[in-house]
Amino acid sequence: MGGQHGFGSLQIESGEPPFHHEWEARVFALNRFMLRSGRYTLDEFRAAVESMPPAEYLAASYYERWLHGIERLVREKGVLDVRPG
Amino acid sequence: MSHVHDGAHESSHESSAGAANRVKTLVAALEAANVLTERELDETVESFLAHAQPANGARVVARAWVDDAFRERLLADGNAAVAELGIDLAHWAPVRLRVVANGPGRHNLIVCTLCSCYPLALLGPSPTWYKSDAYRSRAVRDPRGILAEFGTHVDAGVEITVWDSTAEVRYLVLPERPAGTESLSETELEALVTRNGLIGTALV
Structure with missing residues (x-):
């Protein structure tokens, strides 16, 4: 996003909580857990978030972008696939 | 450009509720596949906030x-x-x-x-x-x-x-x-x- 125009002024919230919704904390935890357990790498996660279609990306909140990345990697890496016996 | 800015900033109530449901579904699926437990996720956040x-x-x-x-x-x-x-x-x-x-x-x-x-x-x-x-x-x-x-x-x-x-x-x-x-x-x-x-x- 570096150098792009048109994103307006900053909104600075004083005394901001770490997360604004419980699901955001869950998304944060999911990503941390997946990274730490080696399900995917940080680069893969960044690539998954950055490859969102631009319109979707711009319309999504920060943790919605993360959720998109996690869902995509869970699919791509077959994390939910049942392993043979 | 303000339409871009508004959308990008904070999610609306509607999309936040949608995201909350997606998270619930995803966590349930991961738990069913024995990838993780809700407790492990809670501990992940608690430990992060305590140390960082x-x-x-x-x-x-x-x-x-x-x-x-x-x-x-x-x-x-x-x-x-x-x-x-x-x-x-x-x-x-x-x-x-x-x-x-x-x-x-x-x-x-x-x-x-x-x-x-x-x-x-x-x-x-x-x-x-x-x-x-x-x-x-x-x-x-x-x-x-x-x-x-x-x-x-x-x-x-x-x-x-x-x-x-x-x-x-x-x-x-x-x-x-x-x-x-x-x-x-x-x-x-x-x-x-x-x-x-x-x-x-x-x-x-």
């Missing part, structure tokens, strides 16, 4: 202010120096810490234009403005304008260097020790250090 604190960054800075040898080690190899204080930077993945010092005629500002890379272990959870499209797009183009929005004035003669974080390299600003603090203890100095001072959006 701006107080860690403040300790590092106060030590550098009182100990010149530590300051030199910190600027030369951030990871090794903070490890001396018992701070582990390898939170998500191994990262290299580069500490950049403010000084006469020199101010530093940190951003992550690609996403939101940030020295979490030293600063705690990052604020929403740091992750916002507005900050990420403009910090590299108009750093003085960004600083002004924080009420931070840096003289025109002071050179501002903007550091763009990556997955591998995280930056921390070492602010100048405020004048008139010679008699303060290290603990008292720690109390002067603010999170924004370590990102460079405030002076200390």
